[in-house]
Amino acid sequence: MDLPSWADDKLGTMKRAALWLVTVVGEGNVFTKEDVKAAFPGVSQADRRVRDLRDHGWQIDTNREDASLGQHEQRFVRQGEPVWEPGKGSRPSTSITQTQRREVLARDGHFCRSCGIVPGQTYAGTYETAQLDIARRVVKRPDGTEGTELVTECNRCRVGGRGKPTDLAVLLAAVEGLGSLERKMLTEWIAEDRREFSTVERIWADYRTLPEESRAQVRRVLAPPAG
Known part of the structure; x- marks a missing residue:
């Protein structure tokens, strides 16, 4: 089946960006923000629409995930959901309400679940302070289905994103395999929601x-x- 043209301005910017990555950049190759600007001249927030693809299972690495990349480089690693197809990549699946945001922040303890930093805290070795955001995490459930769940992450971890779904069945199996002492230790960490x-x-x-x-x-x- 032939893909639509990424240059078709009747498509949304995110769909065009996805098609551009697939047909122009190609999996495994590197691109920059300047490449995005050149491909979509006059289109506001085109780079943001590229980042939005991570919410649909696309793996796009920065130098946080791939040390060989320069500060302004990104690598298109793996295609996710074909957002250009009818019914895919729709706006409702990417919209987070303020109520949802407050609820997720509260249940996550108001700190980044990936690195543990709290809002306003300075990243080690920098003058940059953390801000919290809500990220979408694709989770593969024990029954084999996949779903998108919300989690609190800081601006650094949010930008990095996660390419592969979290396999909950694998994690649960690892928990089941723990010895009694390890289970007790893990239970205490979970109860405190922290580890010293x-x-x-x-x-x-x-x-x-x-x-x-x-x-x-x-x-x-x-x-x-x-x-």
């Missing part, structure tokens, strides 16, 4: 973020004395 990390875990997390020269210094401190 040990000193060594915090050191490990900091170590992972260091450049190699600094990582080498840590390894030298840990190395047993000669002789």
